[in-house]
Amino acid sequence: MNTEQCFLIGARGQVGTALQATASGRPVRPLTSADIDVRDPGSVRRALADLRAGDVVVNAAAHTQVDAAQDDAAAAYAVNADGPGNLAAVTAAAGARLIHLSTDYVFARPVMGEDGRPRPFEPADVDGEPATVYGASKLAGERAVRRADPTAVVVRTAWVFSGDGGGDFVSTMLRLERERDTVRVVDDQIGSPTYAVDLARGLWELADRRGEPGLSGGAVLHAVNAGSATWRDLAVAVFAEVGARSERVEPCTTAEFPRPAPRPRYSVLSPASWAAAGLTPLRDWREALHDAVTAR
8 A cells, every 4th residue: 555645536435435434544635526616727737736646546437428528518628628638737746646447428429349249348449539529528527637647547447336325326226226116127228237336446456556557648448346237226126126026127128218418329348458557357347246245
């Protein structure tokens, strides 16, 4: 464990909360939107005024409201693109390390495997402009980070859940299981469910290891729990954890549940880059889900 300080941006979000809960004695300075406005270079400089070489900045702040971003692109780009660039400029000047969180939404289209079916995305598979403002703004943020601080590490993740009663999908399914006889859940979108606590532990492992090949110099990594699922698969698994029948989770199509911003039909992230960097692979999402539900 290193003793350098970690500045945690977005401390009140899912990942920020999990990072604080799993810090295990590491010196952490949690910064919320009340402490730092990532959109404002001056605010960023003031909040990180005592940042030193060797310190770590983890950027878990983002405009994550996918549908709202579709209606207000300027707001999304200010937080998801300008903000990371402002942080990267400060970390580069200080000689500190930046770990920037990104998303599966940065991919424009599925990549087909030899069998003609979509295969999990590798970091280099970004090709073209994402279909949503949210995804495009997050991709712009990745590029802004790399321009301002070539040593920064970008970590993409997906379908993050906590199950702690907040607004995440697992928490929502737990609530709906208590409130409704049946729920309808989309069954034609496939992704990588990821437990915020497992992701946080992985990020701490990454933060603790520095100066190693593959973990700096503009690395892009994918950190997700192993396996894939549809939203209905995940909902059924949530119901099973509390002893509820799977039949209560009724399937529906994306077309039957229209949203302002299109959702990816396939956005599974390959964890191969994470393992290749020598980092501990995240366990299967079903094991993680069990712990998330029992930890309530």
